Amino acid sequence: LRLLLLALLLQNAVALIEFYQSKLYDEYDFTKDVIIDNIFCDPGCRIYASVPASSVEIAKKLIVQADHQNETSLYDISTMTDGIQKGYFEVERGNQLVTIVNGNDEGVTAPIAVWVLRSDTSDIGCNPGAIGACTMILEAAQLNTAPSQIDKVTVMSALPFYIKTTTEGPMMTISKLAGFDVLQSVDDNCASVFEEIIDGDAFADVQAIVNSPLISFYFNNIDFLDTKVAISASLGNDKTLDFSRLSFASSPGFNGCDGKNRFRSSHYDDKSVFKYSKYNRQYDVDITSVLNTDAQHPVTIEDSTNDKTYPLSGSAADGTDSQSLQIANTGEIEISWTRKEHNPDQSFLIRLTPSNEQILGPDPTTTTTT
Known part of the structure; x- marks a missing residue:
């Protein structure tokens, strides 16, 4: 008691x-x-x-x-x-x-x-008529933007949500689980969800279940002036994702910023589950991580295709917080984690980069009768 x-x-x-x-x-x-x-x-x-x-x-x-x-x-x-x-x-x-x-x-x-x-935050506001000067703040619920030139964007929600980006052309992508003000800030020292320059790669876009109230992207519209980005989002955290885009999974309320508290919500569960599956497809998946978990409460990555399980745990205190893993020829992955009881400080971020798509058969077809 x-x-x-x-x-x-x-x-x-x-x-x-x-x-x-x-x-x-x-x-x-x-x-x-x-x-x-x-x-x-x-x-x-x-x-x-x-x-x-x-x-x-x-x-x-x-x-x-x-x-x-x-x-x-x-x-x-x-x-x-x-x-x-x-x-x-x-x-x-x-x-x-x-x-x-x-x-x-x-x-x-x-x-x-x-x-x-x-109000004096750098790059605040949106002026589509100016080169590389558009910063947008959007609500996740029922979000569906038309392709447009965006430099920075923050998507906000008090509840977990699914997000997907679709780019038209090469793009630089930096993403963090906080507001746009931390994207290039040296003062906040927040871990990047992604930090990549894309030049037409099939896996340039992002899809994820966001378990935090803020996610921000920097697309560098100055250097990639002709590229347009569309963003869609919807509430919920039970969607099965595929391997068609870059992705990540994180613990509830994670922001990855040094010395910062996690966001709390009575809606968050102690157990987190993220599922990835693609019918008749297999991929090589590179995984990197930011870990603050113990061996009794690891992040578990289950590769159902190859019947393998990978428990990941570590912390910055002993230099094991950053770990990587390569999974070959998989069509189904599940990431799960249960927070240690009464220990809000434990957390994780898992990044997934798919490549080498292998088509094993035709997509399923549906028929209708009249």
Whole structure:
């Protein structure tokens, strides 16, 4: 009982995720009123919110109060749009008193993500008419953009989601599980999900289940001016992926940034499962990792095609956090991991790069009768 009470206290402690130019709040931060420090928003701030349907009534009573500005709820902010982009509540320059007040009985909260971004952040905003100057912030739910020239993009969701990119032409791809402000930041030191230059490779695009509230991409639209990118996303984490694109799997709330807390959500499960399968196809898959797990709680990679299982564990403390693996001629992989009880610090990132597609037979056909 004492361990359970301690775990609950730790879970409900404020664990704000602070980046150099932004802050990320989860539902447990709002068990009490949140005060955004008076220096951070002095140049102005943009407050973005992602609120699932199940959290709407709670979010309506989470109220943003900025000195000398009209108050608004996190729910109202989450419904704001700017074309296809997410809208935001703008904290005016020089406003040094910003508070998010929880008006729910007994400080009740629900899954929600709130991202506060300084208005003087480099590359903020989108100007499609300028070369390489388009930075977009999008909501994952029912996302489907037309191909366009994009330099940087952040996709946001309080719930896990599936994402896919489709590029038209060569492209540089850097991706991290945080806001676009960390993509080229030396101050935040966040692990890259991908960091590659693509020149027409069949596996240039990305597909993944994102188990974190933010994912950002840098496509370098300056050097690859003629390349266009389309992005689609949908909520859910039970989709089986194929091997047609670069991919990754990560622990719930992972951001890979040195010294940063993980994002927490009552929606996250302790067990994570990612499945990859392609009918009548086999691939060689290169796997790299960022590990903070012990041998009793490894990340397990199961190659069903070749009936092999690979347990991966390690940590930066003993220099075993970065491990690699090559799996040949596989058509089905499952990645699974169970978080160690009461240890929120354990985490993992697995990157998958497929190559050498082998076609074993025709695709299945369907027939209809009238």
